[in-house]
Amino acid sequence: MQERYDPALVEPDARRYWDENGTFEVREDASRPKYYCLCMFPYPSGRLHMGHVRNYTIGDVLTRFHRMQGYNVLQPMGWDAFGLPAENAAMAHGVPPAKWTYDNIAYMKRQLRSLGLGIDWRREVTTCRPEYYRWNQWLFLRMLEKGIAYRRTGSVNWDPVDQTVLANEQVIDGRGWRMGALVEKREIPMYYLRITDYAQELLQALDGLEGWPERVKLMQANWIGRSEGLEIDFQVEGAEPLRIYTTRPDTLYGVSYMAVAAEHPLARRAAAANPDLQAFIAECQRSGATEAELETMEKRGMPLGIDAVHPLTGEPIPIWVANFVLMGYGTGAVMAVPAHDQRDWEFARRYGLRIHQVIEPMDGSLVDLDSGAWVEHGRLVNSGRFDGLDFDEAFDAIAKFFEAQGTGRRRVNYRLRDWAISRQRYWGCPIPLIHCPDCGDVPVPDEQLPVELPEDLVPDGSGSPLAKLDSFLACDCPRCGGPARRETDTMDTFVDSSWYFFRYASFDNGNAMVDERAEYWMPVDQYIGGIEHAILHLLYSRFWTRVMHDLGLTGVQEPFAKLLTQGMVLNEIFFRKPESGRIVYYNPADVDVELDAKGARLGAVLREDGQPVESGGMGTMSKSKNNGVDPQALVDRYGADTARLFMMFAAPPEQSLEWSDEGVEGAFRFMKRLWRLVHQHVSDPAAVPALDPASLSSAQRELRRQVHETLAKVTNDIGRRHTFNTAIAAVMELSNALARFEDRAPQGRALMQEALEIIVLALSPVVPHACHTLWRALGRTSAVVDERWPEADPAALERETLELVVQVNGKLRGRVQVPADASEALVREAALADPNVQRFMAGKPLRKFVYVPGRLANLVV
RNA sequence: GCCGGGAUGGCGGAACUGGUAGACGCACCGGACUCAAAAUCCGGCGGUGGCGACACCGUGAGGGUUCGAUUCCCUCUCCCGGCACCA
Numbered sequence: 001m002q003e004r005y006d007p008a009l010v011e012p013d014a015r016r017y018w019d020e021n022g023t024f025e026v027r028e029d030a031s032r033p034k035y036y037c038l039c040m041f042p043y044p045s046g047r048l049h050m051g052h053v054r055n056y057t058i059g060d061v062l063t064r065f066h067r068m069q070g071y072n073v074l075q076p077m078g079w080d081a082f083g084l085p086a087e088n089a090a091m092a093h094g095v096p097p098a099k100w101t102y103d104n105i106a107y108m109k110r111q112l113r114s115l116g117l118g119i120d121w122r123r124e125v126t127t128c129r130p131e132y133y134r135w136n137q138w139l140f141l142r143m144l145e146k147g148i149a150y151r152r153t154g155s156v157n158w159d160p161v162d163q164t165v166l167a168n169e170q171v172i173d174g175r176g177w178r179m180g181a182l183v184e185k186r187e188i189p190m191y192y193l194r195i196t197d198y199a200q201e202l203l204q205a206l207d208g209l210e211g212w213p214e215r216v217k218l219m220q221a222n223w224i225g226r227s228e229g230l231e232i233d234f235q236v237e238g239a240e241p242l243r244i245y246t247t248r249p250d251t252l253y254g255v256s257y258m259a260v261a262a263e264h265p266l267a268r269r270a271a272a273a274n275p276d277l278q279a280f281i282a283e284c285q286r287s288g289a290t291e292a293e294l295e296t297m298e299k300r301g302m303p304l305g306i307d308a309v310h311p312l313t314g315e316p317i318p319i320w321v322a323n324f325v326l327m328g329y330g331t332g333a334v335m336a337v338p339a340h341d342q343r344d345w346e347f348a349r350r351y352g353l354r355i356h357q358v359i360e361p362m363d364g365s366l367v368d369l370d371s372g373a374w375v376e377h378g379r380l381v382n383s384g385r386f387d388g389l390d391f392d393e394a395f396d397a398i399a400k401f402f403e404a405q406g407t408g409r410r411r412v413n414y415r416l417r418d419w420a421i422s423r424q425r426y427w428g429c430p431i432p433l434i435h436c437p438d439c440g441d442v443p444v445p446d447e448q449l450p451v452e453l454p455e456d457l458v459p460d461g462s463g464s465p466l467a468k469l470d471s472f473l474a475c476d477c478p479r480c481g482g483p484a485r486r487e488t489d490t491m492d493t494f495v496d497s498s499w500y501f502f503r504y505a506s507f508d509n510g511n512a513m514v515d516e517r518a519e520y521w522m523p524v525d526q527y528i529g530g531i532e533h534a535i536l537h538l539l540y541s542r543f544w545t546r547v548m549h550d551l552g553l554t555g556v557q558e559p560f561a562k563l564l565t566q567g568m569v570l571n572e573i574f575f576r577k578p579e580s581g582r583i584v585y586y587n588p589a590d591v592d593v594e595l596d597a598k599g600a601r602l603g604a605v606l607r608e609d610g611q612p613v614e615s616g617g618m619g620t621m622s623k624s625k626n627n628g629v630d631p632q633a634l635v636d637r638y639g640a641d642t643a644r645l646f647m648m649f650a651a652p653p654e655q656s657l658e659w660s661d662e663g664v665e666g667a668f669r670f671m672k673r674l675w676r677l678v679h680q681h682v683s684d685p686a687a688v689p690a691l692d693p694a695s696l697s698s699a700q701r702e703l704r705r706q707v708h709e710t711l712a713k714v715t716n717d718i719g720r721r722h723t724f725n726t727a728i729a730a731v732m733e734l735s736n737a738l739a740r741f742e743d744r745a746p747q748g749r750a751l752m753q754e755a756l757e758i759i760v761l762a763l764s765p766v767v768p769h770a771c772h773t774l775w776r777a778l779g780r781t782s783a784v785v786d787e788r789w790p791e792a793d794p795a796a797l798e799r800e801t802l803e804l805v806v807q808v809n810g811k812l813r814g815r816v817q818v819p820a821d822a823s824e825a826l827v828r829e830a831a832l833a834d835p836n837v838q839r840f841m842a843g844k845p846l847r848k849f850v851y852v853p854g855r856l857a858n859l860v861v
Numbered sequence: 862g863c864c865g866g867g868a869u870g871g872c873g874g875a876a877c878u879g880g881u882a883g884a885c886g887c888a889c890c891g892g893a894c895u896c897a898a899a900a901u902c903c904g905g906c907g908g909u910g911g912c913g914a915c916a917c918c919g920u921g922a923g924g925g926u927u928c929g930a931u932u933c934c935c936u937c938u939c940c941c942g943g944c945a946c947c948a
Contacts, residue, residue, distance in 0.1 A: 040948095042948095043947090043948050045948090080948070083947080083948065084946085084947060084948085085947080085948085156946075157946075165946080166946080167946040167947065168945090168946055168947080169946075169947045169948095170946085170947090171946095215865055215866060216865085218864080218865065219864065219865050219866095219942095219943075222863090222864050222865080223864075223943090223944085223945090225864095289946090290944070290945085291862090291863080291944045291945075292862075292863085292943095292944055294862085295862035295863060295944090296862050296863095297862090343862090416945090417945070419945080420945080420946080422946095423946065424946090425946085492946075493946095493947095493948070494945095494948090497948085530942090530948095531865090531866085531941095531942060531943085532942060532943065532948085533943095533948085534865080534942080534943070535864090535865095535943060535944080535945085536943085536944090536945065536948095537948085567866095567941090567942090568941080568942075570941090595871080595888075595889075596871085596889090600871040600872090600888090600889090601871070601872085617940080618940090618941090619941090620941085620942090649873095649874095649885085649886070650873060650874080650886085651873070651874065652874085654866095655867080655874090656867085656941070656942095657873085658872085658873060658874095660872080660873065660886095660887070662872090662873095662886095662887050662888065663872095663873065663886070663887060665887080666886050666887055667886085669886095669901095670886085672901095676901095716877085717877090720877090721877065723875095723877085725873095725874070725875085725885085725886095726874095726875070726876095726877090726884085726885080728885080728886095729874090729875075729884065729885035729886075730884090730885080731885095732885055732886075733884075733885065736885090803881095804881095805880080805881045807880085807881085807928085807929075809928070809929085810880090810927090810928055810929035810930095811929090812881055815881085836914095836915090847928085848928060849928095850880090850928055850929075852880055855880055855881085856880055856881070856929095858880080858928055858929065859928090860928045860929090
């Protein structure tokens with residue numbers, strides 16, 4: 001073996017072995033338990049970033065660990081290849097999105113390979129290829145048949161200068177990102193998927209997802225947002241009744257106005273004869289479309305001059321148009337109770353509307369409505385015959401009243417909205433529909449699938465290039481054969497990522513979306529990806545899987561048995577803020593940090609000019625903050641193993657990870673120490689006999705216990721807790737102990753051999769290249785990747801004595817050695833005998849004795 | 862604004878089920894080796910007081926429960942993720 005650790009020599013060698021032996025190529029095998037380990041596939045943006053490296057290293061560690069535990073493990077990889085950045089790159093460089101995307105994939109695939117990931121590359125899936133997206137189209141048509149897909153209008157951001165629809169990301173402060181035009185909301189026809197039909201199922205099934213983090217399940221439950229309330233019709237003179245939904249029917253007597261969306265028919269009608277209203281409605285249509293903007297903007301409104309009739313009192317209730325009511329959500333109208341809803345209270349204060357208390361606290365205490373709304377449940381007052389009822393009684397009584405009248409009903413409502421999948425973009429999966437002047441919207445027949453996307457177009461930022469391409473547009477109506485026009489909208493890219501995990505199992509089937517191989521592999525046993533996908537991607541995938549289940553395509557209802565949400569990768573932000581002009585960000589690699597004598601930070605300067613820069617703290621690695629670190633440079637300099645080791649050691653996987661050049665150096669140093677440890681052992685010519693545990697000295701027994709305790713800890717930390725950082729820390733501790741262990745007697749050598757073999761096996765999932773070589777260096781002829789995961793020897797773990805902590809009144813005052821099987825009485829005696837303990841008891845009588853076996857004794861005086 | 866999460870030495874983090882706060886690594890300081898430097902190795906390293914044994918303080922802030930709280934509860938501050946057309 002080489003004396004010096006040289007990853008450039010070791011790593012290609014190990015990878016060659018895995019490739020030549022097809023180590024990670026797997027097929028279905030009923031004789032072994034299967035383990036489907038899946039990482040979220042990357043968007044081919046150009047180069048791998050640190051988040052990818054972190055994600056795929058976690059997946060690879062779990063893949064290799066489970067392989068060694070005897071599972072039949074599938075780890076596939078693919079490309080989420082449709083999307084907006086390809087169109088942006090196309091516009092910037094005049095290259096077709098397809099070429100840009102395929103070039104990126106080729107480069108990033110080389111990068112992934114250099115990380116030494118145990119991937120079955122035969123199964124690679126690329127979502128922009130027709131053999132993949134034809135099944136998007138095929139399933140969409142099935143959904144259309146079932147009524148799960150439907151068409152209606154929806155609101156989009158419209159750039160009036162570019163004459164194009166903008167993504168939320170492309171709207172900056174209400175203006176289009178390219179020309180700076182004021183963006184308008186516009187209603188256009190779109191296709192929707194009825195995810196709301198699955199709301200109840202998607203909510204209930206969360207309880208069964210035991211392998212999911214609680215916080216993700218909570219976020220999904222809140223997103224679905226089930227509520228129970230009443231749907232009530234308010235009569236409006238000379239118009240259709242105004243229908244609203246409320247979860248607080250108990251506050252009905254406190255309604256002092258109604259609020260409708262700008263697009264509501266009542267608002268439109270009232271505006272016809274009122275220029276001020278027209279201006280206000282036009283202004284509402286210019287305001288932002290995102291929920292965050294809607295909720296934080298100034299709440300404004302204007303009266304329509306129309307009244308609704310209060311259904312219980314018969315009093316007139318003024319109807320207002322308000323900028324915070326959304327037409328696309330619920331009925332586009334709400335009832336407002338300023339006394340018991342904070343937003344209504346603020347609106348009423350602003351416009352001098354009535355604030356009328358109808359609920360009081362159960363204890364009859366007074367409520368201060370001058371400082372804000374009182375939103376708790378309580379007892380009804382000022383509510384006619386409902387006075388004195390509590391929330392539940394009032395809900396019930398009022399529901400019965402409306403049900404008897406036929407003007408209202410109980411209703412379960414969801415915050416979740418149907419999924420709009422139409423995108424007015426080129427680089428996406430074409431929606432397989434044909435518009436015929438005679439037959440209307442006609443689905444493309446299955447035998448004409450896929451509707452292929454031309455790959456040589458270059459978008460110019462003004463609408464979809466498909467709409468300008470006759471060869472794509474022109475077609476025959478499948479129903480009447482007459483001339484027709486193809487749909488030019490493409491699908492949301494979340495469609496592509498909602499089922500790719502099925503396709504990895506049936507990757508080469510040209511005749512069906514999925515086959516029986518998917519039934520073998522699904523569900524995914526462990527899914528790993530960024531926390532930023534906790535809601536949308538994961539919810540859409542759960543929905544899509546249920547639709548496939550209901551169409552008989554799979555027996556699986558939930559796609560991901562276990563979920564690990566990895567944290568973001570952060571780095572320092574350095575900047576200068578000139579007196580005038582924009583903030584300039586400097587890459588941390590170009591900044592020197594000045595320290596005081598204790599190593600605490602004094603300041604930072606730009607190396608180039610020696611002048612100070614300001615620190616902006618830690619932030620996600622991004623282009624805009626210029627704080628990214630290229631993983632390729634890291635791999636080129638230190639090798640993949642050091643990159644993997646640092647990523648796994650620096651933080652537990654669910655937490656954000658702070659980048660540190662020094663930390664990488666530390667990981668590399670450990671690799672060198674490990675290498676040297678093995679080298680020293682194997683280059684000693686003294687024989688290594690078989691280990692005889694019974695004959696070990698007490699120092700040898702002590703070390704062997706540490707070896708097996710470490711093994712037990714690593715097994716638990718990787719397999720159960722997924723805290724790779726603590727597993728690695730334990731191995732570092734053990735290797736420090738081994739470096740101090742200089743026993744060259746035959747049994748000392750034998751113990752060293754056992755310890756080094758266990759270390760190499762235990763680290764092989766994390767640093768597989770180096771361990772491949774070290775295993776052979778230790779005299780083993782097998783490949784470490786094919787070895788079984790070792791088990792800790794219970795005999796080695798046994799202890800004769802224990803050290804217990806002794807507290808007086810909960811404060812640490814001493815330690816005692818006791819036999820491992822000591823009785824409580826013996827422990828009490830030993831604890832009381834400790835001189836320091838006696839000092840703190842100061843002769844006071846023992847009031848209570850708390851004994852936690854194996855841990856501590858607490859003497860309360 | 863709403864939903865979810867986080868805050869522990871100079872820094873990243875550890876403490877798994879309420880039981881020894883600071884494992885492991887980094888930075889820093891001291892020493893060995895060297896003509897010297899780098900690399901490597903050895904030692905120290907939360908704060909305050911003390912020659913020392915040791916004591917007191919200390920887990921974002923304030924309060925509570927408990928024999929005992931980084932861990933549980935309440936209030937607050939700041940930071941991060943998501944908010945439906947970025948992926």
